[in-house]
Amino acid sequence: MPLSRDEVRHVAMLARLGLEPGDEEFYAEQLSGILEHIDRLQQLNTDDIPPTAQVVEVANTLREDVPRPGLSQAEALANAPVAVDGFFRVPSIQEEA
Amino acid sequence: MSDLTELTIREAAKLLRLHSFSAAELVTAHINLIERIDSRVKAFLRFTPELWEKQAEAADARISSGDMGPLVGIPMAVKDVLCVRGVETTAGSQILRGFRPPYTGTAASRLFDAGAVMLGVTNCDEFAMGSSTENSGYHPTHNPWSLDRVPGGSSGGSAAAVASGEAMIALGTDTGGSIRQPAALCGVVGMKPTYGRVSRYGLIAFASSLDQIGPFTRSVEDAAIVLDAMAGHDPLDATSSNRPNDVLRDLEAGVKGMKLGVPREYYDVEGMEPVVKAAIDKAIKNFRDAGAEIIDVTLPHTDYGLAAYYIIAPAECSSNLARFDGVRYGMSEVDAQNVTEAYMRTRRRGFGTEVRRRVMLGTYALSSGYYDAYYLKAQKVRTLIKRDFDLAFEKCDAIISATSPTVAFPIGSKTQDPLSMYLCDVLTLGGNLAGLPGISVPCGMSEDLLPIGLQIMAPQWREDVALRVGRAYEVASGVKAEVAPFV
Numbered sequence: 001m002p003l004s005r006d007e008v009r010h011v012a013m014l015a016r017l018g019l020e021p022g023d024e025e026f027y028a029e030q031l032s033g034i035l036e037h038i039d040r041l042q043q044l045n046t047d048d049i050p051p052t053a054q055v056v057e058v059a060n061t062l063r064e065d066v067p068r069p070g071l072s073q074a075e076a077l078a079n080a081p082v083a084v085d086g087f088f089r090v091p092s093i094q095e096e097a
Numbered sequence: 098m099s100d101l102t103e104l105t106i107r108e109a110a111k112l113l114r115l116h117s118f119s120a121a122e123l124v125t126a127h128i129n130l131i132e133r134i135d136s137r138v139k140a141f142l143r144f145t146p147e148l149w150e151k152q153a154e155a156a157d158a159r160i161s162s163g164d165m166g167p168l169v170g171i172p173m174a175v176k177d178v179l180c181v182r183g184v185e186t187t188a189g190s191q192i193l194r195g196f197r198p199p200y201t202g203t204a205a206s207r208l209f210d211a212g213a214v215m216l217g218v219t220n221c222d223e224f225a226m227g228s229s230t231e232n233s234g235y236h237p238t239h240n241p242w243s244l245d246r247v248p249g250g251s252s253g254g255s256a257a258a259v260a261s262g263e264a265m266i267a268l269g270t271d272t273g274g275s276i277r278q279p280a281a282l283c284g285v286v287g288m289k290p291t292y293g294r295v296s297r298y299g300l301i302a303f304a305s306s307l308d309q310i311g312p313f314t315r316s317v318e319d320a321a322i323v324l325d326a327m328a329g330h331d332p333l334d335a336t337s338s339n340r341p342n343d344v345l346r347d348l349e350a351g352v353k354g355m356k357l358g359v360p361r362e363y364y365d366v367e368g369m370e371p372v373v374k375a376a377i378d379k380a381i382k383n384f385r386d387a388g389a390e391i392i393d394v395t396l397p398h399t400d401y402g403l404a405a406y407y408i409i410a411p412a413e414c415s416s417n418l419a420r421f422d423g424v425r426y427g428m429s430e431v432d433a434q435n436v437t438e439a440y441m442r443t444r445r446r447g448f449g450t451e452v453r454r455r456v457m458l459g460t461y462a463l464s465s466g467y468y469d470a471y472y473l474k475a476q477k478v479r480t481l482i483k484r485d486f487d488l489a490f491e492k493c494d495a496i497i498s499a500t501s502p503t504v505a506f507p508i509g510s511k512t513q514d515p516l517s518m519y520l521c522d523v524l525t526l527g528g529n530l531a532g533l534p535g536i537s538v539p540c541g542m543s544e545d546l547l548p549i550g551l552q553i554m555a556p557q558w559r560e561d562v563a564l565r566v567g568r569a570y571e572v573a574s575g576v577k578a579e580v581a582p583f584v
Contacts, residue, residue, distance in 0.1 A: 015460040018445030038404040051476030055532030061335035075199040081429030
């Protein structure tokens with residue numbers, strides 16, 4: 001089923017992907033083309049088929065909850081675009097009242 | 098001594114012990130070749146002299162003290178998705194430009210412990226999404242056999258480095274064919290192990306239920322040696338397994354009495370080039386002559402594999418790539434008015450076209466109202482595809498097919514049509530959906546000297562079978578990986 005420009009805007013917002021001029025048309029066309037191929041999945045009757053999320057038998061791997069050395073604060077912050085006083089700095093997350 | 102760059106691990110290990118050359122000299126020979134040809138191949142994104150100097154020196158000391166480890170002093174390239182402490186690692190993406198991991202991933206770390214010497218970081222499609230390495234956020238890589246053609250992808254830099262002699266071994270990752278397909282297109286050996294065989298700690302994740310790390314080499318035995326060194330359980334990766342598998346023991350046992358299945362859906366896949374089909378026919382004859390029984394098998398849901406894959410992989414990637422938000426590492430639009438705008442601008446600018454396309458597709462498939470129709474449906478079809486393989490392996494020991502329906506294609510010829518690029522992986526992605534080990538071995542060349550790859554898939558946890566069949570093919574056919582000639 002083709003994807004509308006409204007849907008592209010909605011999905012881009014969900015994915016926190018900015019849109020630039022031309023992007024809506026581009027994605028609407030390209031994703032519609034890919035979804036047209038994907039729609040062949042609907043031909044298969046899968047009513048009684050369980051889903052597969054992963055393919056090996058490893059499950060619920062547990063370990064003892066004991067402290068062990070991790071990254072230092074300086075190491076954790078070493079790649080930060082902006083670090084202030086030992087924190088990652090981000091733009092404001094709330095508008096001023 | 099240009100032939101130092103054409104050796105296999107076994108040959109080099111022997112000559113290092115005979116003191117024909119030192120590990121330092123072996124590295125220098127590779128660096129000299131890289132300096133001569135990599136401006137044309139562009140396999141590497143960056144080099145690690147600080148590592149190779151130290152590691153080569155340590156390797157020479159180990160050899161002097163009698164260490165017989167096969168990987169001591171072996172020059173290695175590492176795909177740009179595997180974290181190495183202090184070495185810029187970017188997943189081929191501008192969004193991670195400048196990122197220097199604070200730790201080394203397990204696969205690379207185990208190979209360092211085994212004595213391998215890191216030459217540098219190889220190019221790939223951004224976040225390993227692609228089949229040609231043209232989606233790299235830096236530059237395309239060129240096929241060493243024909244510089245106007247792609248090396249395949251996403252691990253195209255690793256394949257090209259081994260094919261050109263720039264590295265003796267390289268690490269890649271395979272989510273839908275990203276080791277096997279470039280190995281085929283570059284004429285080298287490439288192996289994707291069973292999902293869970295190699296720890297992915299330190300791998301920048303693309304699709305977590307599919308990703309697996311594996312080697313590029315110029316012989317099947319070398320692939321077994323590298324796999325052996327990095328396989329096994331790792332407490333830092335909960336999906337890694339401790340199942341034993343001695344991949345070297347029966348390597349030379351041959352295929353006499355083995356049953357090799359040829360899936361008709363793979364044999365007659367749409368888009369199969371006649372030259373590839375002819376090479377596979379010849380390989381089948383080689384196997385028959387070597388005493389294998391060739392049987393027809395069927396994988397009836399093959400036509401649905403690509404569709405299921407292009408829901409599951411983008412869905413997982415849309416989740417994994419949420420972490421690239423410009424806060425903790427990489428590119429950041431810090432002057433945005435608020436945090437949402439910062440995320441959106443950073444991700445629009447930092448991700449390339451293909452990555453954005455897949456994040457959008459995956460987000461759509463997981464979004465409210467579409468989850469059942471797309472994601473859940475794809476997971477159910479994944480079950481059907483896995484059952485196809487389970488049934489086939491009740492009748493045969495291994496499955497053989499072409500790795501790629503085509504030889505290497507010209508750079509730029511598929512970039513405008515995403516679906517045509519996705520179809521490059523039609524013979525490999527089933528192995529990822531079912532978690533199987535698979536190997537691509539060189540099986541001849543087209544008339545214009547473009548390599549062709551033979552794929553061997555085995556049941557889960559039976560890398561030994563895939564490798565044994567691959568080795569038997571080398572022996573029966575006399576076809577070996579060759580280093581591409583450069584003037």
